[in-house]
Amino acid sequence: xxxxxxxxxxxxxxxxxxxxxxxxxxxxxxxxxxxxxxxxxxxxxxxxxxxxxxxxxxxxxxxxxxx
Amino acid sequence: xxxxxxxxxxxxxxxxxxxxxxxxxxxxxxxxxxxxxxxxxxxxxxxxxxxxxxxxxxxxxxxxxxxxxxxxxxxxxxxxxxxxxxxxxxxxxxxxxxxxxxxxxxxxxxxxxxxxxxxxxxxxxxxxxxxxxxxxxxxxxxxxxxxxxxxxxxxxxxxxxxxxxxxxxx
Numbered sequence: 001x002x003x004x005x006x007x008x009x010x011x012x013x014x015x016x017x018x019x020x021x022x023x024x025x026x027x028x029x030x031x032x033x034x035x036x037x038x039x040x041x042x043x044x045x046x047x048x049x050x051x052x053x054x055x056x057x058x059x060x061x062x063x064x065x066x067x
Numbered sequence: 068x069x070x071x072x073x074x075x076x077x078x079x080x081x082x083x084x085x086x087x088x089x090x091x092x093x094x095x096x097x098x099x100x101x102x103x104x105x106x107x108x109x110x111x112x113x114x115x116x117x118x119x120x121x122x123x124x125x126x127x128x129x130x131x132x133x134x135x136x137x138x139x140x141x142x143x144x145x146x147x148x149x150x151x152x153x154x155x156x157x158x159x160x161x162x163x164x165x166x167x168x169x170x171x172x173x174x175x176x177x178x179x180x181x182x183x184x185x186x187x188x189x190x191x192x193x194x195x196x197x198x199x200x201x202x203x204x205x206x207x208x209x210x211x212x213x214x215x216x217x218x219x220x221x222x223x224x225x226x227x228x229x230x231x232x233x234x235x236x237x
Binding site for chain 2: 018020027
């Protein structure tokens with residue numbers, strides 16, 4: 001089985017960049033925008049993870065022939 | 068192919084960030100140049116008492132960039148027999164504002180100043196210039212604050228948003 005690590009790295013990258021962006025915004029006094037950035041990044045990551053989990057459930061269905 | 072696209076995205080967003088930062092810097096610089104112009108104009112009116120078009124031409128020699136163009140244009144319009152100083156000023160300002168970083172409210176100050184130009188004797192005119200200078204000073208203060216606050220932020224955000232987009236799309 002080939003494990004695909006790229007998603008993990010992508011999520012890590014998004015996390016790091018969102019953290020830096022929010023720090024920069026906070027330094028400039030735009031605290032509300034900083035919060036929004038974090039929230040947006042969180043939602044994006046959440047969607048990606050949910051899609052992957054959905055794939056997992058589909059696979060489980062296939063394995064046990066729940067059609 | 069993917070990497071070329073990534074470079075393009077990074078380049079575009081960085082350029083946008085730097086453009087925004089430059090806009091902030093330029094606004095301060097241009098307001099400063101305008102203050103200098105008005106001060107020179109005050110001196111010309113009070114002491115050398117040249118006609119307005121000659122005074123503008125003389126001040127234009129000390130300036131550069133768009134402001135110089137504006138002053139030369141203004142003095143040309145006046146020399147060619149404009150309907151009124153106010154209209155000439157408005158027309159030139161309309162021309163001038165196309166490619167500058169000044170905000171609408173900065174231009175508003177200049178427009179209001181233009182309405183008084185050539186309507187009064189030299190002492191009232193001096194008062195009007197001092198008033199316009201006060202307003203410009205306030206705007207300069209604000210522009211400077213914005214510059215210090217957002218300059219670094221705009222640059223960093225430009226680059227970082229590019230990186231974020233690349234990671235999202237890859």
